[in-house]
Amino acid sequence: xxxxxxxxxxxxxxxxxxxxxxxxxxxxxxxxxxxxxxxxxxxxxxxxxxxxxxxxxxxxxxxxxxxxxxxxxxxxxxxxxxxxxxxxxxxxxxxxxxxxxxxxxxxxxxxxxxxxxxxxxxxxxxxxxxxxxxxxxxxxxxxxxxxxxxxxxxxxxxxxxxxxxxxxxxxxxxxxxxxxxxxxxxxxxxxxxxxxxxxxxxxxxxxxxxxxxxxxxxxxxxxxxxxxxxxxxxxxxxxxxxxxxxxxxxxxxxxxxxxxxxxxxxxxxxxxxxxxxxxxxxxxxxxxxxxxxxxxxxxxxxxxxxxxxxxxxxxxxxxxxxxxxxxxxxxxxxxxxxxxxxxxxxxxxxxxxxxxxxxxxxxxxxxxxxxxxxxxxxxxxxxxxxxxxxxxxxxxxxxxxxxxxxxxxxxxxxxxxxxxxxxxxxxxxxxxxxxxxxxxxxxxxxxxxxxxxxxxxxxxxxxxxxxxxxxxxxxxxxxxxxxxxxxxxxxxxxxxxxxxxxxxxxxxxxxxxxxxxxxxxxxxxxxxxxxxxxxxxxxxxxxxxxxxxxxxxxxxxxxxxxxxxxxxxxxxxxxxxxxxxxxxxxxxxxxxxxxxxxxxxxxxxxxxxxxxxxxxxxxxxxxx
Ligand SMILES: Nc1ncnc2c1ncn2[C@@H]1O[C@H](COP(=O)(O)OP(=O)(O)OP(=O)(O)O)[C@@H](O)[C@H]1O
Numbered sequence: 001x002x003x004x005x006x007x008x009x010x011x012x013x014x015x016x017x018x019x020x021x022x023x024x025x026x027x028x029x030x031x032x033x034x035x036x037x038x039x040x041x042x043x044x045x046x047x048x049x050x051x052x053x054x055x056x057x058x059x060x061x062x063x064x065x066x067x068x069x070x071x072x073x074x075x076x077x078x079x080x081x082x083x084x085x086x087x088x089x090x091x092x093x094x095x096x097x098x099x100x101x102x103x104x105x106x107x108x109x110x111x112x113x114x115x116x117x118x119x120x121x122x123x124x125x126x127x128x129x130x131x132x133x134x135x136x137x138x139x140x141x142x143x144x145x146x147x148x149x150x151x152x153x154x155x156x157x158x159x160x161x162x163x164x165x166x167x168x169x170x171x172x173x174x175x176x177x178x179x180x181x182x183x184x185x186x187x188x189x190x191x192x193x194x195x196x197x198x199x200x201x202x203x204x205x206x207x208x209x210x211x212x213x214x215x216x217x218x219x220x221x222x223x224x225x226x227x228x229x230x231x232x233x234x235x236x237x238x239x240x241x242x243x244x245x246x247x248x249x250x251x252x253x254x255x256x257x258x259x260x261x262x263x264x265x266x267x268x269x270x271x272x273x274x275x276x277x278x279x280x281x282x283x284x285x286x287x288x289x290x291x292x293x294x295x296x297x298x299x300x301x302x303x304x305x306x307x308x309x310x311x312x313x314x315x316x317x318x319x320x321x322x323x324x325x326x327x328x329x330x331x332x333x334x335x336x337x338x339x340x341x342x343x344x345x346x347x348x349x350x351x352x353x354x355x356x357x358x359x360x361x362x363x364x365x366x367x368x369x370x371x372x373x374x375x376x377x378x379x380x381x382x383x384x385x386x387x388x389x390x391x392x393x394x395x396x397x398x399x400x401x402x403x404x405x406x407x408x409x410x411x412x413x414x415x416x417x418x419x420x421x422x423x424x425x426x427x428x429x430x431x432x433x434x435x436x437x438x439x440x441x442x443x444x445x446x447x448x449x450x451x452x453x454x455x456x457x458x459x460x461x462x463x464x465x466x467x468x469x470x471x472x473x474x475x476x477x478x479x480x481x482x483x484x485x486x487x488x489x490x491x492x493x494x495x496x497x498x499x500x501x502x503x504x505x506x507x508x509x510x511x512x513x514x515x516x517x518x519x520x521x522x523x524x525x526x527x528x529x530x531x532x533x534x535x536x537x538x539x540x541x542x543x544x545x546x547x548x549x550x551x552x553x554x555x556x557x558x559x560x561x562x563x564x565x566x567x568x569x570x571x572x573x574x575x576x577x578x579x580x581x582x583x584x585x586x587x588x589x590x591x592x593x594x595x596x597x598x599x600x601x602x603x604x605x606x607x608x609x610x611x612x613x614x615x616x617x618x619x620x621x622x623x624x
Contacts, residue, residue, distance in 0.1 A: 207287050208290065409573075455540075
């Protein structure tokens with residue numbers, strides 16, 4: 001497989017081609033997406049009812065102000081004309097009252113503007129934080145298999161990316177409601193004077209709205225279709241400039257290679273986007289011109305009526321002002337409508353993500369988890385295929401028992417299926433065929449959460465948490481993160497204490513290079529920290545996948561002297577390529593191409609003189 005086909009596979013590039021072939025969404029589909037708005041408003045309300053109510057209240061008051069301002073302006077002009085055209089002494093106190101009223105309205109409007117902007121930004125921040133938390137919480141409930149599915153991953157990516165656009169959508173929806181109310185106020189005023197003007201207004205605005213909607217739909221389709229490529233771009237950006245990859249990028253001289261692929265993809269996206277942006281701008285100008293024709297048509301009509309003395313000059317300013325305001329408002333509302341419809345489409349991704357349910361879920365009528373485990377595990381003809389390689393059995397026809405309290409070692413070549421087996425034991429996946437029994441009952445009958453509480457797994461590719469040394473060990477049992485004694489004892493048992501003693505900040509030292517003052521560790525030092533997590537955990541089944549691979553000979557020896565202590569009274573599964581480690585187990589299961597080849601104690605298997613004996617001698621020979 002070439003490097004690029006590999007990257008394309010892991011980033012789900014195939015989906016990209018399918019997605020970009022998708023026809024753009026129809027007007028109906030966009031209208032349908034609006035059904036997400038009520039649920040969205042509910043989410044905003046739930047984020048903070050007080051701020052939401054305050055926001056709506058201020059906007060309601062604001063929406064009445066333009067009509068009053070225009071009307072007072074009309075009264076002022078008519079009054080000024082009346083005064084200037086009359087002879088003799090004139091009372092001007094009425095005029096001053098009107099001006100003072102308009103001034104008052106201007107001040108109130110300004111304060112309300114700032115108030116809503118403030119509430120918008122506070123509510124927006126809270127909403128963004130809340131939805132990020134919800135996303136993380138939901139992602140945590142989902143299955144491993146779902147994370148390995150690229151369609152799922154695209155959904156997660158889109159749901160995650162749009163945090164900012166969701167806050168913008170929130171302001172848009174609230175402003176839309178405000179503008180609609182303002183428009184109703186103004187329209188009532190306009191109709192009271194001349195209802196024909198409303199028709200002219202629609203002629204001026206509707207074409208622009210349809211144009212905008214069309215282009216929003218195109219741009220959504222473009223962005224949507226590009227999700228997998230954007231994931232690839234993110235991957236390239238990260239790989240090309242990260243502390244974790246810098247070493248190999250330099251040594252293999254890969255920078256140019258990654259950059260050229262990045263440029264190739266990003267240029268393609270830029271060009272697609274550019275074409276659309278140019279079309280949008282050109283059509284936008286045409287529609288704006290149509291709008292202006294409508295507006296000036298109405299203006300001429302009002303001027304004509306004024307010259308014919310059908311309306312006063314005050315009415316002229318009121319009507320022209322109302323018409324201009326209404327046109328701008330309606331244009332804004334219609335344009336914003338397509339923005340909102342576009343946002344609602346993205347919301348669909350967001351809500352879709354929350355609709356994804358894990359297959360492996362807790363259920364109320366689950367069997368209580370046995371404490372202690374009495375019989376142990378039984379594998380009955382267990383077979384498993386990864387969802388992303390449906391043609392290949394990673395494990396097949398596995399039949400064996402793991403008795404309570406037994407220490408079982410798994411031996412086999414790379415890719416034989418050892419890690420897959422322990423993933424099934426900890427129910428990260430369910431078997432594709434056959435079943436795994438625990439104390440006589442299918443693992444599916446227990447709650448996965450109860451099961452996982454009783455299992456401690458240290459994976460080969462354990463996470464190097466960029467956190468303090470203390471937390472790096474505490475993650476083994478995070479409820480005990482404040483229990484310093486327990487952390488210290490676990491560190492001493494896994495030899496992590498020897499690493500921590502050398503750190504300038506001791507247990508509070510930030511580990512890893514990502515954050516300021518972080519100190520990185522060597523592979524073996526990291527492994528000691530990870531092993532500390534196993535000691536933190538008070539689990540009945542302990543699974544250690546290559547726990548000593550990165551340790552030096554002395555550390556490995558010491559770790560295994562303590563292994564008996566760690567696994568005392570517990571069932572343990574140990575994966576290792578080192579026979580010095582493997583031989584300590586009660587029984588050894590040799591796995592080949594996902595199938596059980598041999599099982600027995602070290603002495604039994606040596607006596608059998610089969611694959612285990614062959615591999616054991618091969619390794620022993622290497623040391624002679
Ligand atoms: N997430 C995955 N998706 C698809 N296939 C996978 C996945 N993980 C493992 N496999 C495949 O399943 C098979 C068994 O892999 P597994 O990781 O269990 O092997 P292993 O015995 O633990 O190997 P190693 O000694 O190299 O750690 C391999 O062919 C591997 O390519």
